[in-house]
Amino acid sequence: MDKFVQKKQVEAETIKTVSGTKRKRHRSNSIEEMDAVLKKEAKVVESTSRVFSKNVIRWTLHNSLLIGQYIKKGDNFESRANIAAFDLDDTLITTKGVHRFPKDANDWKWLNKKVPERLTKLYEEGYKIIMISNQSVLNPGKKTGDKKRTEFKNKIGQIADSLNISFEIYAAMAYDKYRKPMIGIWNYFVENRNVGVTVDKENSFYVGDAAGRIENWKLGASSDWTDTDRKFAENIGINFYAPEEFFDNAEVGSFSYKGFDPKKLPRDVPLFTPSSSSSQLALPADQCEMVIFVGYPASGKSTFAKKWLVDAGYVHVNQDTLKTKQKCIRACETALKENKSVVIDNTNPSKESRKQYIDIAKQCGVPVRCFWFKASEALARHNNMYRHFNSENEIQPLPDIAFNVYNSKFFEPKLEEGFQEIIHINFIFEGNDHERKIFNLWYS
């Protein structure tokens, strides 16, 4: 058996039940911890399956994805070329009142009575029915995550009872590549869950209420709360419909996209400014200096450092690799004493963080320049997700806090701090056509 398949089989933990059991509250933050919690939970549910199984729903875990597969009695769960994919909340179902978030497992009803009829018809016409939903509330790292997961599974069981056709549901529990508009779920589905059949994108579609429609898209209508469902379909390259368009034949409403659009990133910017003849990135080898970077995490600093400075002989000081600030300071002192130029490749948002290094340079009588990476927070966050999404060895995205800390500490670098010059570095995407395509997807 091929290693990949073997690994997948080990990873897959199949659970046969609708509802869960009462279990201890877990709190965890890291992916590893989350994994452990979910795997433990999977076993608990499995052992009680006979008591609770009303419908046959197999709950599977894949990284931060919770997958429910409902198989109607006598049905074979087959791969199909045409995929009818749906968001869940406010697309197929809604709460029983005017409140937005469900109160418990029973707080749901079909968006309208056409929904189950239409889904059944699609299934009979040969579509595979899947639901794709962002459900970070189910995350085991959240205080109420365990309770919410139990309720969610219970609710899906009720939906399955009511619908009574085979379907799959994919719930993204974390802020990673599985969360819409990112297409980790779709890719996983296409590669691993619809085996042996190539998906026909032209005949497949996604329906969701996060359609980015502007106010008054139909008379008196308020704007959609977000646009992630439409972006999700666009990222995949399949047709998209808002629920009103799909179930009620409503006219297509005007919409606009919000958030960072990588396709609009200017491509003809200079690598750095000012780019006068006196400015150069790396000084000749016989001159010694210190370069201090300032910039968001994931703003391209390390790639830049390697390409333009480290390869030119600068000593690379980076806290991700050296681990502590003390080690960075020591590496910096050693380099300057040996008359080697050095680049401080950290985010260095605050005046204080930069002063520690500037003081060392002063003591050694070495000039200091600041390279300020001008990538906006939105671009840096995009890069963060791109790296995660595009990584083969599963680079995890940096958490929000990494960006928030930078913002809270940021103080614009000024010459008075002791810099000879402050050079602005622009972000320029580097990659082949395939990588550019991945970079150009919507990530938020």
Ligand SMILES: [Mg+2]
């Ligand atoms: Mg929705």
